Amino acid sequence: MAIFKLKKREIECKIVYYGPGRCGKTTNMEYIFKAYKKQVIGEMISVDTEGDRTLFFDFLPMGLGTIKDFDIKVQVYTVPGQVQYRSTRKLVLKGVDGVIFVSDSLAVRREKNMLSLKDLQHNLKEYGISIFKIPLVMQHNKRDLAGQDVPVMSVEQMERDLNRQLKVPSFPASAITGEGVGATLKECLKLTLLSFKKQIKSG
Amino acid sequence: MVHMNIARKIKTLLQEAELYHSQGLLDEAMVKYNNATEIIQSNEKIKSRQNLIDNISKKILALKGDIIKIEKAPKKPEVSAKVQDLIKKMFSFSPDKDDDAKALDGAIALAKFGQFKRAILEFNELLKKDSLRVVAAKSMLRCHMALSSVNEAVAQYEQWLSDDIFSTNQLDKLRVFFESILTKEGIEKTLPRRKTPADNIESEMEMVGVDGVQVKVPEIEDYETLDINSIGITMDSGPQEGQVVEFKVRFQLGNVVSLLLPGRDKDLIENFKAGDVFNDIQYYSTVALFNASGIVTSVKEIKVGPRRGDYCVDIEVELN
Ligand SMILES: Nc1nc2c(ncn2[C@@H]2O[C@H](COP(=O)(O)OP(=O)(O)OP(=O)(O)O)[C@@H](O)[C@H]2O)c(=O)[nH]1
Numbered sequence A: 001m002a003i004f005k006l007k008k009r010e011i012e013c014k015i016v017y018y019g020p021g022r023c024g025k026t027t028n029m030e031y032i033f034k035a036y037k038k039q040v041i042g043e044m045i046s047v048d049t050e051g052d053r054t055l056f057f058d059f060l061p062m063g064l065g066t067i068k069d070f071d072i073k074v075q076v077y078t079v080p081g082q083v084q085y086r087s088t089r090k091l092v093l094k095g096v097d098g099v100i101f102v103s104d105s106l107a108v109r110r111e112k113n114m115l116s117l118k119d120l121q122h123n124l125k126e127y128g129i130s131i132f133k134i135p136l137v138m139q140h141n142k143r144d145l146a147g148q149d150v151p152v153m154s155v156e157q158m159e160r161d162l163n164r165q166l167k168v169p170s171f172p173a174s175a176i177t178g179e180g181v182g183a184t185l186k187e188c189l190k191l192t193l194l195s196f197k198k199q200i201k202s203g
Numbered sequence B: 001m002v003h004m005n006i007a008r009k010i011k012t013l014l015q016e017a018e019l020y021h022s023q024g025l026l027d028e029a030m031v032k033y034n035n036a037t038e039i040i041q042s043n044e045k046i047k048s049r050q051n052l053i054d055n056i057s058k059k060i061l062a063l064k065g066d067i068i069k070i071e072k073a074p075k076k077p078e079v080s081a082k083v084q085d086l087i088k089k090m091f092s093f094s095p096d097k098d099d100d101a102k103a104l105d106g107a108i109a110l111a112k113f114g115q116f117k118r119a120i121l122e123f124n125e126l127l128k129k130d131s132l133r134v135v136a137a138k139s140m141l142r143c144h145m146a147l148s149s150v151n152e153a154v155a156q157y158e159q160w161l162s163d164d165i166f167s168t169n170q171l172d173k174l175r176v177f178f179e180s181i182l183t184k185e186g187i188e189k190t191l192p193r194r195k196t197p198a199d200n201i202e203s204e205m206e207m208v209g210v211d212g213v214q215v216k217v218p219e220i221e222d223y224e225t226l227d228i229n230s231i232g233i234t235m236d237s238g239p240q241e242g243q244v245v246e247f248k249v250r251f252q253l254g255n256v257v258s259l260l261l262p263g264r265d266k267d268l269i270e271n272f273k274a275g276d277v278f279n280d281i282q283y284y285s286t287v288a289l290f291n292a293s294g295i296v297t298s299v300k301e302i303k304v305g306p307r308r309g310d311y312c313v314d315i316e317v318e319l320n
């Protein structure tokens, strides 16, 4: 739900990182916070619990400069991925304009990735949003673990599991090294702002 | 040769377990440690077998410790005022709403995030607004109940009786609402009413008109209209396996229902773990009976009061 403040000439939008528990949503945001100092316009606020798990959300306010005289303000959130925080996840998703779905490349998390994507679809639907229509970008995270001694899925397999029908832009990434992190967010912002343009034209 | 393979297999399992543990993937780590232990136990030829098993046991113990810590962590702790302010500001949507409606949204968001004490303060402020008074009051009572402070809820209601911010008609609504919540808690209590002096009646009549506007009460959760009285769960283990066991709903906040399980019924309690999903729950509400799934969001032992030792199980209704 982008908010257009005509008087202040400001557009506010909301981007949410979604994905199964421990897939690296918070790590993504931490990297953005460190690497994009210029665009970050406030502190990163995290509400987490035992074992660094996100309990309510992480929040990061960003500013992207101006487009046609409008100041673009972005609120970036991560949801808590643990299954039991379902209602909080839904709450954080409210009013979302663009989604980054982070999946975990560890083979043991294959099913959890798929369940989380379903959960996203379900929660969006409850807000009357189709997962096929919302600006959505996928990130296959923890690629740095490929080549180490743990079973890691191939990008192709993850695409088949998660992106066969959606066919959204996707990025291999490593939130820990920062590889692919900026590209993922930029693409999501691009799609989100594009969809505003369309909305303005059609409405 | 077989031996070499087994040694390598064990080594990989342990490496995997370590990595999963370090990433907070605790169940996955546990599976790998258990796998490794099984292999070692079934291969008597392995060198310093007991040593290995002892080492793994230690790791499993540490892992269990972490799992327990996570299970025990409070699910909706009070957070800092800074975070509460953020919640209030960021989770009141609808830019076209007026400031009062936004303030109500903000207070409701605080309650949804379990910030009941702060929410009570916010709702209390909203009592000043004619159009929000009853809604805010109901929400305040709910928050007190969610904090398990029945006495405070009652005291608050009694305070309102003697204040003059509510009309008698509004107080009646509050009483009926509050009694129904108390009944669900298993508390049978007849609440006092305001004594109406006869000369007040006229002004009361006027208030009724105002009140008509407030019939549609904004809700804490979308499912609130479904007042769930009891639920039936098909047990998948324990002595009652396969049977539908009916539970009285003790309290409902939005789409989360709380059940009370007697502490002595250990077998039954064993069936409920946070994160468990029951796919086929029958929900009996005042208006309908429906089937839906539900997820256990918390299992807590009650530490004080008359129900000490009993368990409170929260289940979130999932309508599909
Ligand atoms: N090797 C590796 N580890 C990662 C990567 N991203 C995250 N991790 C690790 O994975 C664990 C979980 O990361 P978080 O960012 O907290 O995950 P999350 O998705 O926010 O988890 P929840 O808040 O529980 O939903 C941490 O131990 C991170 O260090 C990555 O790209 N590579």
Ligand SMILES: [Mg+2]
Residues within 6 Å of the ligand: A025, A026, A027, A052, A053, A054, A078, A079, A080, A081
């Ligand atoms: Mg997180």
